[in-house]
Each structure stands twice: as C-alpha cells, then as structure tokens.
Amino acid sequence: MAKKTKISHQIKKKPITFKRNALSTTAQMMKDSQAVILTEYRGLTVPQVNDIRVRLKDSGADFSVIKNTLFKRAADELSISDAGLDAALNGPTAAVFATGDPVAAAKAVADYMASVRNSPFKVKGGVVGGKFATAAQIDQLSKIPPKEVLISQMLGAFNSPISGLVGTLNGIVSNFVYTLQAIADKQSGGDSAAA
Structure with a gap:
C-alpha cells in the first residue's frame, strides 16, 4: 500500500510542474507580444485552422488554442485584469500572439473572417499594450494602414x-x-x- 501512495504522489507532482511551465510559457509569450487577440475557433475544421496559422505566421504572429484559466492566470501575473477580459475568456479560446506588427496580425484575422462566408471564427477581444481591447477596438486596429x-x-x-x-x-x-x-x-x- 505504501508503494501506491508513493507512485500516486509522484504522478501528482508531474502535472503541477507541467502547469507551472505552461503558465510561465504563456506569460512570457504575452510579455513578448505587441498584441494578443482572443478568438472563438469553435466550428472550424482542421484545414481552416491550418490556413489561419499560415496566414498569421506570414504576418509575424502565432495561433494557439489556450485554456481560459491558464490565460487568465498569466494575465494576472502580468497585472492585466479587466471585466471585459474575463467575459472574453468564455468558451473555447484561441490566442493570436502578435510578436511583430500588431496591425498586420489584426489585418490577417480580419481578412480571414472576410474571406470565409459565415465563418464561425470571431474575435472576442484582446490585449494591446498591456490593456484589454474589445473586439471593436481590435477591428479598428485592423483598419490602420x-x-x-x-x-x-x-x-x-x-x-x-x-x-x-x-x-x-x-x-x-x-x-x-x-x-x-x-x-x-x-x-x-x-x-x-x-x-
């Protein structure tokens, strides 16, 4: 019986380490990004997700499906908190980490949404300059030259x-x-x- 406890104790330790690493990685990605655009990806097919990833990679951004609680904790770690952010982190979320030009990333997201009729892909909000930005503000960002x-x-x-x-x-x-x-x-x- 002691062996079971020892094994279960070792199993429990590994996920905690994994979660801490995931949290620090997410916080670092947020810190390195000029903007983070939160999107609703539910209903997209795998080829559509791959298409989005390619378009975003061309504009200097990365597309990652992320757990809401993980993103919220990373935002808290970076002192980013807003009621709008809490509302945006509802349902399945994918984040666009714009390490390059945030306008180019926002434009790539807007162009994809415009190119696919009745696309389930939607902007929920984001973080620009360490502050929460609504979906309308992200849309305005995409219209900047x-x-x-x-x-x-x-x-x-x-x-x-x-x-x-x-x-x-x-x-x-x-x-x-x-x-x-x-x-x-x-x-x-x-x-x-x-x-």
Missing part, C-alpha cells in the same frame, strides 16, 4: 511644408532676378535712346 504606409505618410507630411518653403523662396529669388533683369533692360534701353 501598414507601418510602411504610415511612415511614408508621415515623411510626406514633414516634406510638404519644406517643399512649400523651398518653392516660396525660389519664387522670391526668381522675382528678384526678373526685377533686376527688367531694370538692366530698362537702363540699356534708356542708354540706346540717349545716343
């Missing part, structure tokens, strides 16, 4: 006033040159009339 476009727009905005200033200065210099040319022409014309 890509990082490269934003940078080019910003550079264009900086360049526009400078270009305007250069154009104005060129206009002033040109007008001054035309005025000098007109004076020179008038004087040379006046000298011809006097002779």
Whole structure:
C-alpha cells in the first residue's frame, strides 16, 4: 500500500510542474507580444485552422488554442485584469500572439473572417499594450494602414511644408532676378535712346 501512495504522489507532482511551465510559457509569450487577440475557433475544421496559422505566421504572429484559466492566470501575473477580459475568456479560446506588427496580425484575422462566408471564427477581444481591447477596438486596429504606409505618410507630411518653403523662396529669388533683369533692360534701353 505504501508503494501506491508513493507512485500516486509522484504522478501528482508531474502535472503541477507541467502547469507551472505552461503558465510561465504563456506569460512570457504575452510579455513578448505587441498584441494578443482572443478568438472563438469553435466550428472550424482542421484545414481552416491550418490556413489561419499560415496566414498569421506570414504576418509575424502565432495561433494557439489556450485554456481560459491558464490565460487568465498569466494575465494576472502580468497585472492585466479587466471585466471585459474575463467575459472574453468564455468558451473555447484561441490566442493570436502578435510578436511583430500588431496591425498586420489584426489585418490577417480580419481578412480571414472576410474571406470565409459565415465563418464561425470571431474575435472576442484582446490585449494591446498591456490593456484589454474589445473586439471593436481590435477591428479598428485592423483598419490602420501598414507601418510602411504610415511612415511614408508621415515623411510626406514633414516634406510638404519644406517643399512649400523651398518653392516660396525660389519664387522670391526668381522675382528678384526678373526685377533686376527688367531694370538692366530698362537702363540699356534708356542708354540706346540717349545716343
């Protein structure tokens, strides 16, 4: 009988270690991510899940089915708590960990939902910048232009006033040159009339 107790004691220890490792891994993944998008994946087929994984991998994100209690504990460990997060962690949940550009990951999720008619795949909410974000906020995130476009727009905005200033200065210099040319022409014309 003592052997049974010893064996059952060893079996119980292993799951606790496994759970601690899973918790620390999940917390680290959340910490390393720019955004985490929580999704409802119930009703998706295996090929559809694989398609989502490929699309997200291309945008620098990982797709993982995760236990709600595990995600909640990892969020608590990172001091992320919100009533909306508790509500989003209801039912089967898969998390999109966006370690790269969060806009690209949100766009990939939105594009997938738009490409599949009547898709059971839905956004439940997420965590962006250490704060809970609703499904509507994640949708707004997906509508932001890509990082490269934003940078080019910003550079264009900086360049526009400078270009305007250069154009104005060129206009002033040109007008001054035309005025000098007109004076020179008038004087040379006046000298011809006097002779």
